[in-house]
Amino acid sequence: SLIQWFPGHMHSTRKAIAERLPEIDAVIELLDARLPGSSANPLLAELTAAKPKLKILNKQDLADPALTTLWLDHLRAQAQTQALALDAGEAAPAQKLIAACRALVPGRGGMVKPVRVMICGIPNVGKSTLINSLLGKRSAKTGDEPGITKTEQRLALASDFILFDTPGMLWPRLVVPEGGEHLAASGGIGRNAYDDVEVALALLARVRPRYADRLAARYKLADLAADSDEGLLSAVGRQRGGLLPGGRVNMQKAAEMAIHDFRSGAWGRITLETPDEFGQWRAAAEAA
Ligand code: G4P
Numbered sequence: 001s002l003i004q005w006f007p008g009h010m011h012s013t014r015k016a017i018a019e020r021l022p023e024i025d026a027v028i029e030l031l032d033a034r035l036p037g038s039s040a041n042p043l044l045a046e047l048t049a050a051k052p053k054l055k056i057l058n059k060q061d062l063a064d065p066a067l068t069t070l071w072l073d074h075l076r077a078q079a080q081t082q083a084l085a086l087d088a089g090e091a092a093p094a095q096k097l098i099a100a101c102r103a104l105v106p107g108r109g110g111m112v113k114p115v116r117v118m119i120c121g122i123p124n125v126g127k128s129t130l131i132n133s134l135l136g137k138r139s140a141k142t143g144d145e146p147g148i149t150k151t152e153q154r155l156a157l158a159s160d161f162i163l164f165d166t167p168g169m170l171w172p173r174l175v176v177p178e179g180g181e182h183l184a185a186s187g188g189i190g191r192n193a194y195d196d197v198e199v200a201l202a203l204l205a206r207v208r209p210r211y212a213d214r215l216a217a218r219y220k221l222a223d224l225a226a227d228s229d230e231g232l233l234s235a236v237g238r239q240r241g242g243l244l245p246g247g248r249v250n251m252q253k254a255a256e257m258a259i260h261d262f263r264s265g266a267w268g269r270i271t272l273e274t275p276d277e278f279g280q281w282r283a284a285a286e287a288a
Contacts, residue, residue, distance in 0.1 A: 013168035017047050020167055023116055025105045026052040028097070028163075030121030030130065033063035033085060034186055034271050036071045037278030038179035041170050044120055052080040052104035054097070054117075058126040060085040064210075067271035074275035080104065088126035094134050094157055101161070114160040122172040124188050131155065131165065176281035181206070182272045187263055200236075200255035201229045203262055206272055208232065214267045233258060 027048045032039040036057055055075045060068055068085050075083035082100045086093050101117050102108075108115045121127045134157060153165040172188055174180050181202040184194040208215060212224045215232070219239040227235060237243065237254025240261075244250045261267055273281075 013166070013170055014043060014047065016167035017044070017118075017120075020118060020164065021047065021051070024051065024118045024164065025108050025116045026054060026101050026118075028054045028056060028101070028117055028119040030056050030058050030119065030125045030127055032125050032186055032188065033057035033060045033068050033071070035179075035182040035188075035273055036075070037273050037275070037282075038176070038182040039122055039125055039172065039186075039188060041120070041122055042173055042175055044170060053078075053082070054100050054104060055081060055083040056097070056130075057083065057085040058088050058121075058130065061087040062265050062269060064269050064271040067274055071271075071275055086130070088129035088133055090133065092133075093130065097134070098157055098161055110160050114162055116162050116164065118164045118166065120166040120170050122170050122183075122188055124186075127165070131163075134163070176278070176285045178206075178273070178278075178281050185259060185262060185272070196255035196259060197233070197251050200233055200258040203272075204232050204236075204258060205229045207262070207267065207270060211267065211270055214270070218261065218267055236261075 027044070029040065029044060036055075057063070057068055057071060057075075063085075072083045072085060075081055082104055084096055084100055086096070101115060105115055107113070119127060119131070131153060134155060153163075155163040155165075157163050172179075172183050174183075180189075180194075181199060183189045184199040185203040185206075204215070208224060208229075215221065216224045219232075219235050221227070221232075221235055224232065233251060233254050234249045236258045237249035237251065240254070240257045242250045242253035242257055262270065
């Protein structure tokens, strides 16, 4: 399996969230707009089933705008759910976020009944960046690997609007095998938990049907269709100088470059999964 498991953390987070929920009016779940299905946490869905929810598709600047629209429609069709797309670094996300939450809990607001919202998301989805933007701060460097513990926060975004950070770490949880590949490719799980070559091959296989032209342009390939996924990864290595003495391609280096190019947006704005695809994978996983 591609991903490490953190049952201890999971157990304490579940307990801490469950204890906090009675004082919470609505839950914000931050999702990665490039992988909205795979970056969702099923534990959170289960715990917060009865609560109004705001789903934020973060990193929309890196995601395919047409597919972000599809996902927003899909999420808004769910019960008690609002959805919006954001770039966590944008200057003033607070008004959009506050308005969407207020719309979810019309009975709350004012000094007597302030709106109390809990914000959750798996590591690396952009929660610290968003909180810093909400605070009007420039992003503070928190660490290179997902999962660096941050101190708990309670922010007053308006005189009657309180945002609580998640108590504990909400680790990603795999519902479908494709999810592990997408999380690894996007940086949502730690480097030690997966094999770069395996993940890069899965990433290229996923991206090529929808975005063949982007890969062809980036790596100066004439006929992408003629290449296997391995052939494509070799081409990445050759094009980006990932060569061993004697001219053989260093596949490890090539994989790191492919993953880096995807994460940095060098392939353009790409989304790895549509609502339909994710639904089909989930149905297949449940049937298995
Ligand atoms: P977390 O608290 O949920 O773990 O995530 P964090 O805010 O630390 O963000 C993880 C990485 O994602 C950071 O990059 C951050 O800059 C980037 N990020 C967050 N939101 C967005 C967004 O909306 N768009 C884009 N393009 N990037 C976003 P990093 O590589 O770890 O650090 P750095 O690049 O900021 O140095």
